[in-house]
Amino acid sequence: QLQLQESGPGLVKPSETLSLTCTVSGGSISSSSYYWGWIRQPPGKGLEWIGSIYYSGSTYYNPSLKSRVTISVDTSKNQFSLKLSSVTAADTAVYYCASGPPRFMIVGNIDYWGQGTLVTVSS
Amino acid sequence: EIVLTQSPGTLSLSPGERATLSCRASQSVSSSYLAWYQQKPGQAPRLLIYGASSRATGIPDRFSGSGSGTDFTLTISRLEPEDFAVYYCQQYGSSRVTFGGGTKVEIK
Numbered sequence: 001q002l003q004l005q006e007s008g009p010g011l012v013k014p015s016e017t018l019s020l021t022c023t024v025s026g027g028s029i030s031s032s033s034y035y036w037g038w039i040r041q042p043p044g045k046g047l048e049w050i051g052s053i054y055y056s057g058s059t060y061y062n063p064s065l066k067s068r069v070t071i072s073v074d075t076s077k078n079q080f081s082l083k084l085s086s087v088t089a090a091d092t093a094v095y096y097c098a099s100g101p102p103r104f105m106i107v108g109n110i111d112y113w114g115q116g117t118l119v120t121v122s123s
Numbered sequence: 124e125i126v127l128t129q130s131p132g133t134l135s136l137s138p139g140e141r142a143t144l145s146c147r148a149s150q151s152v153s154s155s156y157l158a159w160y161q162q163k164p165g166q167a168p169r170l171l172i173y174g175a176s177s178r179a180t181g182i183p184d185r186f187s188g189s190g191s192g193t194d195f196t197l198t199i200s201r202l203e204p205e206d207f208a209v210y211y212c213q214q215y216g217s218s219r220v221t222f223g224g225g226t227k228v229e230i231k
Contacts, residue, residue: 047168047211049220060218063124096167103174107215109158111179113167 002027004097004114018084022097029078030055035102036080040093054106087121094118127223135231142199144226146212151192153216159197160211
């Protein structure tokens, strides 16, 4: 049973880079059985897929965010990370790290979710 | 991009009643790669259904999913008090994963 836990600053200034880390326990981030992803949810709104990464290093990013997003894996720490550059108030959201079996390329249903972390973009 | 439209936006029902939630896709969802999630306030979503009709581990059998192509349905056969929540559908049949806007099931 995987467990995921997000960590990172809760407040980021406009134009700066949002950086979050997800620590994985109960399984290896090098496993071919899972993809590792990030999803966000603005307050009171719906869910938005940000992107995902596979153990091979392959990544997929939401085209609407692609120019600003980087997802990477640190196998030595069993963690994966999200960086979102040039943030604005529109990037204020609860950010979830997530995982599941890769059903289509490196995406799929989300079996495991972190608890979520609210990131506010404000000066 | 596959746009998922969920209806109704809000469903007002009483415990014990049957709930039928719809998720319509703007184009066919490959291999029925469609999932349903339940989200309660302050919590992360929870996977209910994947592959359009397969229940996730530990999900009660009052939850069922059906459909294919562009039309999918989540049915809750008899609403329990803990089922009042927001429900989202998700398609993962293309590399551009998308979610529906959600249906809120509220107590009447």
